[in-house]
Amino acid sequence: MDAREQLRIVESASAAPYVEYPPTPWWYAPAVGGWTAGVVGTFEWWRVNAGLFLGALAALLVVELVFVSWLRRRHGALPFPGRGRPPSEIAAVWRHYLVGLLVVAALVALTWWLTGPAVAAGVAFVLVTLGLAAYERVYARAATEVRSRLS
Secondary structure (H helix, E strand, O other): OOHHHHHHHHHHHHHHHHHOOOOOOOOHHHHHHHHHHHHHHHHHHOOOOHHHHHHHHHHHHHHHHHHHHHHHHHHOOOOOOOOOOOOHHHHHHHHHHHHHHHHHHHHHHHHHHHHOHHHHHHHHHHHHHHHHHHHHHHHHHHHHHHHHHHO
């Protein structure tokens, strides 16, 4: 085996956590959108009932922990920005995701400021669901490109 082939094998192995994973379930984007809307929407109760507000946030935190635990078991390992070195195609998707995340957060914050948390929760649901669905499609294409390049 020559050095070039060995390098390809090493690169394929290091890319595996980023490109070898089970398909994302159809309900993933709306579930995350719903969770985000729930977090934003709980602020309706901020000044009305502190117990209800804190209880709702605690319940949403438990849901998030259960979800992340399930996702880790399903994937075996989750790539995390800042750890490891993703293939360049994946790194580009992550950079665009970060920009999109900042835009969504700004739009939700603006909606909240102009209309309040109830409407902002609806906007958060729509933007997060659509944004995450788009991200999943772009990520899948990038993962396919990486697999093709390394095969």
